Amino acid sequence: MSDHDRMAVKNETTRGLVARVLYVFQLVLVRWGVLPFLLIIAVVVFALLSENFLTGRNLMNVVRQSTYLTLVSMGQMFALLTGGFDLSVGTILALTSVVGATAMAAAYTAMPDAVVLSIVIGMVAGAAAGTAIGVVNGIGISLFNVSPFMMSLGMASVGFGLALYMTGGTPVYGMPIEFGDTFGFGTLLNLPVPVIITIALIAVLYFVLNWTRLGRYFYAVGGNIKAARLSGINTRLTLFLAYVFCGALAAVAGILLTARLDTGEANIGATMPLLSIAACVIAGVSLRGGVGRLENVVFGALFIGLVQNGMNLARIESYLQIVVIGALLIFAVVSDQLRLRYIAKISS
């Protein structure tokens, strides 16, 4: 074999390799969307920018910090699946925090010995307040056909106003220290408690979405509400439950965040609507409803947590970080459109 031939063979194999890599690239893009690429790019970029980024400690930190967004994003996913969205998730966090902290502090003051009981009372009160917002959203949207945009925007104002009114804008103190120690900073088997709770909820919701009738109905109602109705599905109830689920999950996030902060705050969660919708969209949840996978949403939320953490480590100014998040959201939507166009092209 002459050198020339050998060169030709080598060229041939590299070309084959490039073609194969491109093929895998396309396959991943079509199947999973842009998220895998974004994750890889983010990890590589931040690993280069900061040597602390790829340490086990920091990554666990990312996971822990992302739990709140993960919970809210999973809730948001239910609203998106049915073809709507929920702009009041931030408010639900705030209201849960304020109501939960106030009730817990009051119970603790009244019964200083009953620590566990006052914690339970506070958590139940917070969860009830947050879920109530979801219930009102659900009633407006399913029963009175108010558009999800108007309904949740209105409730965002109502909830935020209530939270501020209750506290006068100042943080709520006086919760038992055990609350924060357990649900904010506690660990079990070396895993932070919030992470464990989130993982448990991921498992439950995965089961609900994929293995129960109700889960199937969310997809059907979002995909084609008329067809769902003609198939005998109670579409109003399904829509209603989507917003209740969304509210309840945001409320859980609110309680966990309150435990971490050790105070009840009316000013938390303002970025949640944007971030949770971004996490879902980046994860391939269709804004038109009917399409989306829970496991992808979890990765979408983790990705946003990763980017925020990486930017902090790389000392990117916090105001600039907001710009990056917005840009990422738009980029994700654009690339998803390109992906759809690409799929249409190869299937046509």
Added chain:
Amino acid sequence: MAQHLLHGHRDGGGELPRHDNSPLLELTGISRYYPGIKALDRVDFTLRSGEVHVLFGENGAGKSTLISIVAGAVKPHGGEIHFAGQSLQLACVHHARTLGISAVFQEFSLVPDLTVEQNLFLGSEQTKNGLLDKKYLRKRSTQILERLGFALRPDQRVAYLSRAEQQMVEIAKAFRTSATVLILDEPTASLTERETEQLFDLIQQVKSQGVGIIYITHRINEIRQIGDRITVLRDGQRVATVSAQTSERELVRLMTGQVIDQIFPKIAFSPGEQLLEVNDLSTAGGIVADVSINVRRGEIVGLAGLVGSGKSELGRALFGLNEKTGGSVRLAGESIDDLSVRQIMDRGLFYIPADRRAEGLVMARSVRENIALPALHTRRFSKAMILRRRAEAIQVRELAGRLNLQPLRIEQDAANFSGGNQQKILLAKCLMQEISLFVFDEPTVGVDVGTRAAIYEFIRDLCEAGAAVLLISSDLPEILYLTHRVYVMCRGVLSAELSANEITQENVLRHCFEQQAA
């Protein structure tokens, strides 16, 4: 002449060589591939000026691809197009339009929130000093609508129009500029008889002006009425180009390779006890007024009538979809008036809607999920809310196979299937639970002859197994050949009940129109 057509004539059309028999449009060896499918395989097609050239074939035969290529929406992978004697490469739909090639597709391209007039001139609004010349636009749109004889006001919002009226706007759009080639894809699918006649007059009119028309239809009477030549396509290939006077038998044979008698099966008639009893049913706005019908087990009852006669609304009211303002519905002796869709379904009545895209299927979900959806609550598919996904997959696959779904991939989204196969998915939905009364609303709308035959066999099997069938249909042969008994509706009221030998074309049609003439 050709030069004139290809360049510098923005509004398209103009004078055409009328008596020149050279083709206006000539396609030679056109091919177009999609992954795994040859949508068009070296197809030849010519269109003379002043002729109506019908494209005939089953769904998926390549008709749509062919007209999309002529309209500039899809590029061919092989072959040549000659337009007025010149070789032509169409860049896009707009390019085709400037040459005077315009198409009316089945999927409407209207903006619902704009008015008829705004839609008509969308993208080519006349301006004066940089502002819209509203006076001129109003005058022109009124002229166009008048010329076409369409009873539409230019300032009506499209969203408020019926489907037939929207179809008229779409047609008016194609007639806005003077066309040289006009493509009509099943334009009468949602038009009434009278509107259809108007459209045919119009076609005659533009024909005499030398326009070449490519016309897609599944209806053989229409071919007789306005067609000049027919090109039959099958599986992406041209089977034959024949005269419009070719017999129906021969056309169907060309299209399917089957003989027409095989399309309508013989259905045994052995009526059992009465299952459905409707007394003096009325719906809001008098769309259905005091209608009483009954259906027995083992019989197929037709519900005939024109579009808008209320026959579809009657079917929907049975299922609790349209609000009843009076009367009663009893199923197997029990009242089902105040029940939910689910409860009615569980008592054995299933309504299969006419519009599979709007109401039938969840397009973004898989075949499996679609088929199992109405029966998900039964013990077959779930136990205490929890799904039995294995049982679901097995049963859906088995049923899809029995209905000959192609391709047999139950995890594919419903959107990826052809119209005929989507219809099969829709029909499969009603087989997943005990159903004793099937209400089919236009079950064969927009499906090819092959699927049509399969659907008729499907209905026959249901009936012979002892189910009751109410067949709501605007397709006359379907009513004539399939049903044992027919109710005819006209303007919301029952105008006739026909059985056995009384079911003739003449009788049914007469009662469809009776009161309109009176």
